Amino acid sequence: MSETLSEPLERGNPRAVPDRRLAIEARGLVKRFDGAVAVDGVDISVPEGSIFGILGPNGAGKTTTLRMLLGIIDPDAGERHLLGNPKPYEVxxxxxxxxxxxxxxxSMKAYEAIAFMGALRGLPLGEGRKRGRLMLEEHGLGHAVEKQIRQLSKGMAQTVQLLGTLVHRPRLVVLDEPFSGLDAxxxxxxxxxxxxxxxxxxxxIFSTHVIAHAERLCEQIAIIAGGKVPFAGGVDEARxxxxxxxxxxxxxxxxSWRAALPPDTEHDVKNAETHLWSFDLPETGPEPLLRELIEGQAGILSLSIERAGLHDAFVxxxxxxxxxxxxxxxxxELAA
Structure with a gap:
């Protein structure tokens, strides 16, 4: 297994993450099914040790992209490196x-199911059984260790499968819509x-159609729609x-302070003595604006600066x- 990452696919790629090793790097991924383009030229760079979200509606190409990155299916065009290896199945x-x-x-018992999934990734069954029992205890499912999967609730069964995904202590975890079907x-x-x-x-790296999860968790995201990625980068950059x-x-x-307000400022009179103003923060930032307001004796009663949320950025x-x-x-999903 390769322990070092290869050189970036393209040094001039503006979406590449400088000064940080990449766990996943893909450029120009294309996939067609029956002549229809499902993924069209996707570029993604995922830094090691980060939480990366692929955000988009169902049918946008999230699952197909993840499967190409993992080597489950091959792209019709493009390149991808997984943990530095251009052959994902080797890692x-x-x-x-x-x-x-x-x-x-x-019919499997919970701890056996975890051990079995670990064995598929090379973990000895005995060690998998030991870790499976410990992990179930740690996640509040000690009472379910010996229960068969059919005896578990849907949420408990999903937790068992997640633990089986982690039991061999992977360097990279890929979760496809992991929050789907879980309660709050x-x-x-x-x-x-x-x-x-x-x-x-x-x-x-996880895919989701719920903006709140991506906004709370992710350092970086890729927004995908119609098989294309119009944005890949930091959450703050998107906002x-x-x-x-x-x-x-x-x-x-x-x-005189009115000159500091942009031309498209919205103005409303709250009452005889109070005026309300709404406008985009000038590129020069808040300091020059505050200085002109104070020096011009605008009589500031309140001032707030609100950044756009990820939902507005997605739109x-x-x-x-x-x-x-x-x-x-x-x-x-909520109605289901």
């Missing part, structure tokens, strides 16, 4: 993969587990695509149709 034992389609042998409590547990894995140096909004409340409605980057599809997927 499969260093990877933990939780597919979107969950599946365990119903188990979603919170999974978020904490993902953070802990990253704190321990494990690279985690900064939309200017921060300034909300200003003043006693005065006129004066800006992927378009309203993709955002509506994302919302529909979320609502459908």
């Amino acid at each position: 499969a034992r260093a990877v933990g993969y939780l597919p979107e389609e969950r599946g365990l042998y119903s 409590i188990n979603q919170g547990k999974l978020e904490r587990l993902i953070r802990r894995l990253a704190d321990e140096g494990t690279t985690v 900064d695509r939309i200017p921060a909004q300034v909300r200003l409340e003043t006693r005065r409605g006129d004066g 800006e980057i992927a378009g309203e149709a993709a955002a509506r599809a994302l919302e529909a997927d979320t609502q459908a």
Whole structure:
């Protein structure tokens, strides 16, 4: 197994992450099914030890992209390196993969199912059984160690499969829609587990159609819609695509300080003595604005600066149709 990462696929690639080793690097991935393009020129760079999210609606190409990165299917065009190796199957034992389609042998006991999944990645069965029991205890499922999978609730069975994904202590964990079907409590547990894995140096990449998970967890994301990735980079970078909004409340409605406000400023009179102003934060930042307001005696009652959320950034980057599809997927899951 390769222990060092190869040179970047393209040194001039603006999406490459400088000064940090990459667990996954892909360029120009294309996949067609029956002549239809499912993934069209995807570029992704995932730094080691980071939490990376692939965000998009169902059918956008998330699962196909993950399967190409893992070597489960080959791209029709493009290149990918997994843990520095252009042949992903050669480093499969260093990877933990939780597919979107969950599946365990119903007659297996919980700890045996975990051990079996570890054995598929080269972990001796005896060690897998030992770790499986310990992991179930650690995650509050000590009472289920000897139970068969068919005797477990859906959430418990999903936890067992997740633990089986991690039992061999992989360097890279790939989770396809891991939050799907989990209640709020188990979603919170999974978020904490993902953070802990990253704190321990494990690279985690997951796909999701729920913006909140990506916003809370991810250092970097790729937004995918219609098989294309219009954005890949930091979450803050995505949010900064939309200017921060300034909300200003003043006693005065006129004066020399008005020149500091952009031309498209929205103005409203709250009452006889209070004026409300809304506008994009100028590129020069808040300091020059504050100075002119104070020196011009605007009579500041309140001033707040609100950054755009990832939802607004998604709409800006992927378009309203993709955002509506994302919302529909979320609502459908809640109703299920």
